[in-house]
Amino acid sequence: MSGAIRYFDNNATTRVAPEVLEAMLPFLQDQYGNASSMYRFAGRSQSALSKAREQVAALLGTSPEEIIFTSCGTESDSTAIYSALNARPEKKHFITTRVEHPAVLAIGQHLEKQGYAVSYLSVDGKGRVSLDEFAKLLNKETALVSMMFANNETGNIFPVAEAGALCRERGVPFHVDAVQAVGKIPIDLSMLPIDYLAVSGHKLHAPKGVGALYVRRGAPFRPFLRGGHQERGRRAGTEAVPNIVALGTACELAGRHIQEENTRVRALRDSLQSGLMASIADAVINGDQNNRLPNTVNISFKYVEGEAILLMLDQFGICASSGSACTSGSLEPSHVLRAMGVPFTYAHGSLRFSLSRYNTQEEVDFVVEHLPEIISRLREISPYCGFSDDAGESDVCPVSR
Ligand SMILES: Cc1ncc(COP(=O)(O)O)c(C=O)c1O
Numbered sequence: 001m002s003g004a005i006r007y008f009d010n011n012a013t014t015r016v017a018p019e020v021l022e023a024m025l026p027f028l029q030d031q032y033g034n035a036s037s038m039y040r041f042a043g044r045s046q047s048a049l050s051k052a053r054e055q056v057a058a059l060l061g062t063s064p065e066e067i068i069f070t071s072c073g074t075e076s077d078s079t080a081i082y083s084a085l086n087a088r089p090e091k092k093h094f095i096t097t098r099v100e101h102p103a104v105l106a107i108g109q110h111l112e113k114q115g116y117a118v119s120y121l122s123v124d125g126k127g128r129v130s131l132d133e134f135a136k137l138l139n140k141e142t143a144l145v146s147m148m149f150a151n152n153e154t155g156n157i158f159p160v161a162e163a164g165a166l167c168r169e170r171g172v173p174f175h176v177d178a179v180q181a182v183g184k185i186p187i188d189l190s191m192l193p194i195d196y197l198a199v200s201g202h203k204l205h206a207p208k209g210v211g212a213l214y215v216r217r218g219a220p221f222r223p224f225l226r227g228g229h230q231e232r233g234r235r236a237g238t239e240a241v242p243n244i245v246a247l248g249t250a251c252e253l254a255g256r257h258i259q260e261e262n263t264r265v266r267a268l269r270d271s272l273q274s275g276l277m278a279s280i281a282d283a284v285i286n287g288d289q290n291n292r293l294p295n296t297v298n299i300s301f302k303y304v305e306g307e308a309i310l311l312m313l314d315q316f317g318i319c320a321s322s323g324s325a326c327t328s329g330s331l332e333p334s335h336v337l338r339a340m341g342v343p344f345t346y347a348h349g350s351l352r353f354s355l356s357r358y359n360t361q362e363e364v365d366f367v368v369e370h371l372p373e374i375i376s377r378l379r380e381i382s383p384y385c386g387f388s389d390d391a392g393e394s395d396v397c398p399v400s401r
Contacts, residue, residue, distance in 0.1 A: 003317065004317050005317045005319060006316070006317055006318045006319065006363040006366055006367065007319045007356075007358070007359070008272075008318065008319060008320045008353040008354060008355060008359070008363075008367065009319045009320055009321050009352075009353075009354060010203075010295060010354040010355060010356040011152050011153075011155075011180055011203070011295075011296060011321070011352065011354035012321055012354070013202045013203065013208065014202060014203060014204060014205045014356055015205065015356075015358060016205060016206065016207050016246070017205035017206075017249075017250060017253055019249060019253055020205055020206055020207075020246045020249045020250050020253065021246075023245050023246065023248075023249040024207070024242040024243070024245045024246040024249070025242075027045065027048060027241045027242035027245050028242045031044050031045060031048075031241075032045075033045045034238060035048075035049050035230075035238075035239045035241055036228070036229075036230065036238070036239075045239075045241045048241055048244070048245050048248075049069075049239055049241060049244055049245075050064070051245075051248060052069075052244045052245050052247060052248025052249075053067050053069075053248070054248075055247075055248035055249065055251045055252045056199070056212050056247060056248055056251045058251070058252070058255065059182070059183070059187075059251040059252070059254055059255045060182070060187055060188075060189045060197070060199075060214060060251075061187065061188035061189045061190045061191070062189040062190060062214055062216075063217070065217065065232075066189075066214055066215055066216060066217055067212050067213070067214060068212065068213045068214075068215060068231050068234050068235050069210065069211070069212055069231060069235065069239060069240075069244050069247070070210075070211040070212060070213055070235060071209055071210065071211060071240070072200055072201075072202075072208070072209065072210070072211045073101075073103060073177070073179035073198050073199065073200030073203070073211050074103040074200075074211075075211060075213075075224070076179075076198035076199060076200070076211045076212065076213040077101075077103045077104050077107070077146070077175075077177050077179075077198045078103070078107065078224060079213055079223075079224040079225075079235070080146075080175045080196035080197075080198060080213055080215070081094075081104070081107050081144060081146055081175060082107075082222070082224055083196075083215075083220070083221050083222045083223070083224060084143065084144040084173045084175060084195070084196065084219075084220060085111075085116075085143050085144055086222040087220030087221070087222055088143045088144075088173075088220065091141055091142065091143030092115065092116050092117060092141055092143065093116065093117045093118075093119070093139060093141040093142045093143060094108060094111050094116050094117070094118045094119070094142075094143060094144055094145075094146070095118075095119045095121065095134075095137050095138065095142060095144075095145045095146070096108050096118070096119075096120060096121070096145070096146045096147065097120060097121040097122075097123065097129055097147055097148065097158075098120045098121065098122055098123060098335070098339040099123055099127060099148070099151055099153075099156075099335070099336045099339050099340075100146070100147075100148055100177065101148065101152055101177060101179070103177065103179075103198075104146050104148070104177055105335070107146075108120065116143075117141070119137045121133060121134055121137065121147075122339065123339050123340055124340070125340055125341055125342075126156075126287060126288040126340070127151060127154045127156045127286070127287050127288060127336065127339075127340045128156065128288055128291075129147075129158060129159070129163075131159060131162050131163065131166070134163055134166065135166050138166060138167070138170050138172060142170070142172045143172075143173075144172065144173050144174075144175060145163065145167050145172055145173070145174050145175065146175040146176075146177065147160055147163050147174075147175075147176060147177075148176070148177040148178075148179075148180070149176050149177065149178035149180070149181035149182075149187070149197075150178070150180040150181040150184070150185070150292070150293050151180070151287070151336060152179070152180045153286075153287075153298055153334055153336040153337070153352055154286050154287030154288070154292060154296065154298045154336060154340075154352075155180075155287055155292035155293035155295070155296025155297070155298065155354075156287045156288050156291065156292050157181070157185065157288075157291050157292060157293065160174075160176050160192065160194065161191075161192055161193070164176075164192060164193035164194050165193050167193065168193045173195045173196070173219060173220065174193065174194055174195050174196070175194075175195065175196040175197070175198070176194050176196070176197045176198070177198045178197050178198060178199060179198055179199065179200040179203055179211075180203060180293065181293065182199045182200075182203070182204060182251075182254070183203070183204035183205075183250070183251070183254030183257075183258065183261070184204075184258075184261055184293050184294060184295055185258070185261075185262070185293065185294070186258060189214060189216075194214070194216065195215070195216045195219040196213065196214060196215055196216070196219060197213070197214040198211065198212075198213055199211055199212040199213070199214070199247075201243065201246065201247040201250060204250050204251070204254050205250045205253065205254070205356070206243070206246040206247045206249070206250035207243060207246055209240060209243050210240060210243035210244060210246065210247045211247075212247060213235075215234070221234060223235060223236065225237055257357050260357055261294055261295065261357060262294045264357070265294055265295050265355050265356065265357055265359070266294035266295070268355055268359055268360075268361060268364050269294060269295055269296070269297055269353070269355050271361065271364050272297060272353055272355070272364045272367060272368065273285065273297045273299070275364065275365075275367075275368030276299060276367070276368060276371060276372070277299075279368065279372040280301060280371070280372050280375050282301065282302035282303070283299050283300065283301050283302070283375075284299070284300050284302075284346060285297065285298065285299055286298040286299065286300055286337060286340065286342060286350060293354075295354050295355040295356060296352065296353070296354045296355075297352070297353050298350060298351070298352045298353075299350065299351055299353075300337075300342060300346035300347060300349050300350040300351075301346075301349040301350075301351070301375050302345050302346050302349060303345055303349065303379050303382045304348075304349040304375060304378040304379055304382055305322075305348055305349060305378070305382075306322025306348060306349055306350050306351055307322055308378050309322065309349065309351055309371075309374060309375065309378065310322050310351070312374045312377075312378070313367075313370070313371070313374065316366070316370050318366070318367055318370070320351050320352060320353050321351070321352045321353075321354070322350060322351055322352070333347035333348055333350070334347070334350065337350055353367070
């Protein structure tokens with residue numbers, strides 16, 4: 001085993017880019033002024049915030065006044081959703097999809113307990129939503145729609161332009177969780193009918209602990225955090241200047257690298273996918289191969305457990321992610337794969353590889369060299385091998401029966 005780390009889990013989090021670290025360091029060292037203070041020393045923090053706001057806005061094709069800094073993607077999602085709902089308390093219908101990140105799904109569940117009607121848009125076998133079904137869900141009680149730009153597990157890109165246009169027609173505010181999409185695919189908010197959009201720093205080579213929320217000028221807004229007047233009264237709390245500088249720099253870098261993301265990184269992902277598919281039998285790709293993020297591939301290997309594969313990959317220093325979470329003794333496949341109807345003999349053995357501009361062909365070749373052997377060793381000892389998934393048992397796990 002070599003000590004090197006081969007990191008293929010960039011949808012979970014990313015390394016901080018060296019340029020980002022360099023930009024934020026002065027604000028952790030000598031330039032520690034509170035951006036709200038009056039003296040010139042603090043003025044440097046204020047200017048840094050303004051510059052970062054411009055950098056984020058530039059990546060998203062919007063204006064700086066429409067950007068609010070937050071602590072993470074989850075906070076941005078919560079702020080947008082509760083803000084829009086609180087602005088129209090008489091409306092009690094919320095629409096989202098079955099495959100959202102828990103940052104949105106958990107709000108849906110909470111809202112149900114609060115007396116809201118919540119509609120969860122279903123997906124087909126490739127993880128795609130139907131716009132016809134979506135249009136039917138919209139009604140005069142609908143207070144808000146929340147749809148992700150791209151799915152964190154499969155990389156599927158959602159039809160947010162079309163869904164947003166339908167919302168606009170009906171006068172329904174539209175929130176987009178773009179945590180996985182920002183920096184990976186171009187987003188131009190000047191062209192998109194989106195009212196709120198969530199961003200997370202640590203998914204695009206800024207550190208953990210910073211995010212942003214786009215609020216379209218004129219969109220209803222109620223602050224989630226109340227207190228001081230920071231962020232023009234829209235998000236109280238002393239600004240995390242180093243992190244915000246980092247996010248701004250990361251957004252500027254992402255803008256510069258977005259073409260590489262869609263050419264070189266995409267080619268690496270495709271090389272990984274074809275290398276694995278050519279050398280491992282009984283494997284299927286989850287998601288819509290014609291419309292997904294350039295860095296993501298999700299593959300299911302029949303009859304094996306994702307966690308077991310991850311442990312063995314870890315022996316080689318390979319970091320990836322599995323689609324199932326082993327909780328309280330029952331192996332629950334991911335809610336995304338379940339919503340797609342992936343049979344359990346496949347869903348339990350799903351792996352997500354998510355690349356970044358720091359990955360190399362050598363790393364891809366290393367995975368393609370070692371993973372086939374790992375899968376065949378696991379299949380030799382698999383209790384699932386030979387278990388049929390043909391009889392409508394897609395949601396049933398043999399372990400829990
Ligand atoms: C689609 C999506 N939304 C929201 C989040 C939450 O972002 P954060 O970790 O910054 O709170 C994630 C994180 O994985 C995500 O993938």
